[in-house]
Amino acid sequence: MERDYLTNLLPLHLFLREADKILKNNPDCRYAVTATDLSNFKYINDLYGMAEGNRTIQEMAEKFFSGNPRCILASRPYADQFRSLIAIGDVSQDEEVAIITNMNTEFTEYIQKRYPNIYFHVYTGLYIIEDNSEGIRSACDKAHFAKKCFKGNLSVTCGIFDSNAYKDSSNVMRLTHEFQSARERDSVYVYYQPKCSASTGEFIGAEALGRIADKDGNIISPGEFIPVLERTGIIGDFDDIIMEKTFADIRRWIDNGGNVKPVSLNISRIQFLKPGLIDKILALQKKYDIPSRLIELEITETTFIESVDFIDDTARELRRHGFTIDVDDFGSGYSSLSLIATLPADTIKLDCSFARQCLDNDKGVILLSGIINILKSIGFDIICEGIETERERQRIMELGCDKIQGYYYDRPMPSASFEEKYITKQ
Template sequence: MSVDIAVENENLKNKLNAYEEIIKKHEIDSLTELYSRQKFFSEIRRTLDADSDKRFIFMRFDIDHFQLINSFFGLEEGDKLLQYLAFKMRQFSLILPSCILGRIEGDIFGLCCQLNVSLNILQAMMQQNIQSFVGGYRADYELRIIIGIYPIEDNSMAVESIYSKAVLASKKCKESATGGYFAFYDESMSETIVKNQRITNQMNVALKENQFEVVLQPKCHLQTGKLIGAEALVRWKHPENGYLPPSEFIPVFEKNGFISKLDEYVWDKACAYIRSWIDSGLDLVPVSVNVSRYDLRNQSLPSKFAQMLDKYGIPAKYLHLEITESAYMEDAQVIIQEVQRLKDIGLHIEMDDFGTAYSSLNMLNEMPIDTLKLDMSFIRNYEKSPGKDVILSFVVKLANALNLGVIAEGIETKEQAAYLFSLGCSTGQGYYFSKPISKQDFDIFAVQSAAVISA
């Protein structure tokens, strides 16, 4: 049986071409024509090994809120945006030596290049050129590209580890209050991850072992100093590290969802404190507790509070709920409905941190609240900013016109207390009156406050 060499060669050639197409599909992203993740990482590995004596830098690009763009403008528009970003990255790579580009996944892109300038110069280059990534595409939405940058310190490091450090830099950029476009990795980011994980690992045991202490900060009449109420706050008395500041663990709990368990623990303690005053025959003052935006998503929240009030046999008017102004900014109408359900069972609602989220003043009349709690930035800066005193006076008058109570927090001096009282605000809290104190010390404070007033 004879074999046609020409036919066999043609068949072999076709098979090789088919294999090449398969390999190409795995190595090249069809939408952007950049390297795929696997090929991108392997090219970085090859380059780092070939030039082990040279310094390189890795940049991770992603489009902030890309899913919203897909939702509002459609998937086709989203694809066009990804192609636009790939085009801009190619342009940007022209000024960078030994540059490798890739689409890692979704709207996440990577760039690895030789670092032949100082980090200060690179930062200046980024600041000059970053606008080219965000300008000129569409005028009907703001495009923000997040860039996490890791200057590679060891060329033998695994590419996945290099990428992970750029991810941490991206997270820092996204969480930045200044809304920057890029951030460089530093070791503190890894330390923060480790610390946050340690907090997460210990939180359930801490709750079970009552390591969380609920303290009370007095609310007082600004002129007389008479005790009017209290705010319940939480402190973590760690068995090894002592007291941890709330700023260290509350943000972690808000991210992992544990905040709802901790809030419920604080609510229960606050109710127990009120019950103890009833049993001791002491004068009652209301205690305010914080309710987070995460708590408000719980449909059973009103019944949970009703059961707690019933458990301790205390009137609803003695439990005040503090809800931050910013919570109302997310799906305002839904939040308003949920807060109204809480108000319907007799709970007193305070809007906390008023003045930080810039809510519409017109909405105040719609919101089911009883009291405005002025943010401490109002109090501390009123005498430093010429317009702040006018705004402060207006807010107090507006609250009074709407039959809302006003509480000022962060009062540190006698002069601040007197000034606020002159504006029509009669209640406040802050270190001028007392720092947050234990339940035992608060009971003493209450007795002393009553003694001073009666005298």
């Protein structure tokens, strides 16, 4: 049978084949899969030569695998990375972690003495197979994932597979792929939700909201994909598409003689902190010839507070060009009114959860009334989000807020539906 020239371990394809056979033929036996790595291995080759690097790999293979009676099969897929199938019998999860931790610590100390100029870390991801019909490839993937979860954490030498973290990681990959595919299919859409006068019901503006559709045309909840795009850093790409399409829609509405009102765009923290945002917006304005008064830029309260120095300059420059700046989700963070008073913004959008909680009790109503009056007195326009009932509309209007947004008037809707209902002049 083919063997690795250096360690005499199986090549990966044979390891996978033989391990699957073992699992299939021994359904009642308990096994675990490990993924083991040696950090900074390359520096042995660089500082001490290839012969010393080979020696270290051979010693790892002997200690952890060839010379380990509990190891059934092992492979070296890459230079200093190993996979193994071990029989664990009645050993508990905690006991197995302790066994591997001790082995890793012993070997780390051993080679650290031999190569004192390099800091080493032997670390292992452990996956205990619960169902032997699962398949070795899946088990190896999970062991590798367990190892990746604590890579760089030098205080940990063995980490156990976490199913919740794995599901979260898989979900991130799935939704990232959904966005990339939607972009290629031109299935990233702009939905619009109207803003209305609480007293008259008059349409006074709208918020542009990004949506993506899967390959079957189903809209994926923004609460599901937005956090993923933010975590992966590609929310800026999403923002760019929504901005471009919104500017194009406004241009079309103007050309068709529509009832065009200001539209607000959500700008993510990542987008706001990237150089070139102002130039990007000005380029879109020039391309579509849109008056600045028709564009409002929304930045969350948290983003404003956490990055106030940088955002302050950018927001002031955008206002100098005639754009309106909105502070979104006010009340969801922990900013003080004194800090809010210094922000270069025009409109405060009250967070729907904050406003609803305040409206539920007398003290909350007094608090909300005071906040609205203070903000209005220092020159802010106020919009209350998330209004869904007649009672909420009436109460918020009595407290001095006449501009509202929420399901009471309309849900977010596709561009064509919004245009027909609110933009096209009857």
